[in-house]
Amino acid sequence: MAHEHKLEIFRGLWKFKSNTQKIWGVLAFLTFVTAVEVVLGIYKPEMFMGKVLGMKALNWIFIILTIVKAYYITWDFMHMRDEVKALRRMVIWTAVFLICYLVFILLQEGGYIEGVYSNGFVKRDF
Numbered sequence: 001m002a003h004e005h006k007l008e009i010f011r012g013l014w015k016f017k018s019n020t021q022k023i024w025g026v027l028a029f030l031t032f033v034t035a036v037e038v039v040l041g042i043y044k045p046e047m048f049m050g051k052v053l054g055m056k057a058l059n060w061i062f063i064i065l066t067i068v069k070a071y072y073i074t075w076d077f078m079h080m081r082d083e084v085k086a087l088r089r090m091v092i093w094t095a096v097f098l099i100c101y102l103v104f105i106l107l108q109e110g111g112y113i114e115g116v117y118s119n120g121f122v123k124r125d126f
Helices: 019-043 057-077 085-119
Strands: none
Touching: 019 057
């Protein structure tokens, strides 16, 4: 017995008749998001150059759009939607843990490098 794939995206707002149509629909959405990123990257509107939480608003927009694209690639093209809840949670929580670990390491090393540039040579015992 073949497993039927869900043929909608955006929580059922967009429904398709076949897998092929769904693939093209997701591809069209990802293409649109990429086009928005490219246009924003080329023109860099002045209204998005203000600081929000220590970073330019434009950078936050790029981060959010990249996360949206990664979500839809994983959810639809890698068929994560059709997997059991436990597997989806394992994949997500592993990624969240590794991203938090990466942020911790980058902040630690960035603080050390900033200290070296600010105060000259600094040796740290680990």
